[in-house]
Amino acid sequence: MKSARLVSILLLLQTRGRMTAAQLAEELEVSVRTVYRDVEALGTAGVPLYGDAGHAGGYRLLDGYRTRLTGLTAGEAEALFLAGAPGPAAELGLGSVLAAAQLKVRAALPPELRAHADRVGGRFHLDAPGWYARAEETPFLPAVADAVWNNRVLRVGYRRWREPTDVERRLEPYGLVLKAGRWYVVAGPGPRTFRVDQILRLVASEGEFTRPDGFDLAAYWTAYQRDFHDRLYRAEAVVRLAPGVTLPMAGRVNGRTEQDGWTEQDGWTVVTVPIESVDHAHAEFLRLGTGVEVLHPPELRERIARTVAELAGRYGNPAGHGDD
Structure with missing residues (x-):
């Protein structure tokens, strides 16, 4: 639009100083003739803009003419x-x-x-996704964002993790959240949380919805994460940690992080930590190798002992290095 282009010319000159018509045309992706007309319009509007002829010429603003943001540190x-x-x-x-x-x-x-x-x-560069995370395709993200802005009802085909996997949903999108490189839409009725990359198809309805009074997206997301973690980490394990060893799951759970333990004479520390399941904790603790010993629950300790015994049998007599 012409009005937006005029503002851009003004701000470019205010930021960069003198610029030629060709430079402005390239920056704005318009013709030089369009720049001439826009500059004339700015002058007619009272903007103190001057054109200098010659090789080093160009357009510039009168010194001191600028709009400033005040109060910023x-x-x-x-x-x-x-x-x-x-x-x-x-x-x-x-x-x-x-x-x-x-x-x-x-x-x-x-x-x-x-x-x-x-x-x-x-x-500084912000890179939201985690390491080794595959970039998720979110082709419907702009349409969801538009519905959030304009309070438009969405009808979507959605793929969830449990049966039946493919379902139809009517969404009243209240807001979008970017978490660890993955987009989520918080939508009513409910509200409930949906992964945008799991939307299979989308139709934007002509109908509008009324956003609930007082709905706070940040507060909802904080409560949602806390509830999710509390439901996920339902069990606990007691472990001994070697000096300097940090648990991979420590600090993940709001209100249920690694509990205060005690340090033994050999420098090892005994702590109680929340775990998701025996299977999940088995994999997490094995990553630490000899830096951790599971004391409780018994089924987790026995599971790790069996794995260690199997590994010892497999690596204790490598192929090609048997007794003579």
Whole structure:
């Protein structure tokens, strides 16, 4: 739109100083003739914009003409640019919107704060997905985001983990959450939580829904995680840890993290930790090798003992190294 383009020209000149018509046209992806008309429109609107002829010429704003954001500290300016994660914004279809917003904020900052903000991009990079995690395809994410913005009812085909796996659902999407590189939509009635990558098909209804008064997405997500973890980690194990060893599951559960233990004379520490199941804990504890000893429950200790015995039998007499 022309109005948005005029603002972009103003902000580009305010941020970069003198720019030629060709440079502006390339930046805005329009013709040089369009830039000439836009510059004329800005001048008619009273913007003190001047054109210099010659090889080093170009358009520039009158010195001192700028719109500034006041009251920002250096730390606040840095946080604004750090919070603008380009990956998630692009997935939501808002990549260009984020870039435009950052340009506007940067142009409005005083030079000293702009320097602080520019430093963030070169020193911090946000990468949400975990290691070894396969990137999930979320083709319906922009449509879900649009429904969230506009209170549109969605009818979706959804794949869940239990039978029947493929079901039909009517969703009133209240909000989106990005957790460890995976998108979730919180939707009514309920509300309930759905993985966006498990949506098989989607139809946006013409009907609108009324968002519940006082619904707090952040508060809901905090409570949802706490409830999920409490349901997931229902059992406990007592283990001995070698000095310096940290449990892989420690700190995962709100309110049920590794309990205070005691240190024995040999430096090992006895602690009680929540576990999801014997199968899950068996795999987690084996990763620590000789740095952990399971004391309780008996079935977990016996399971690990059988695995260790099997490994000892397998590796105790390697092929090709038998007795003469």
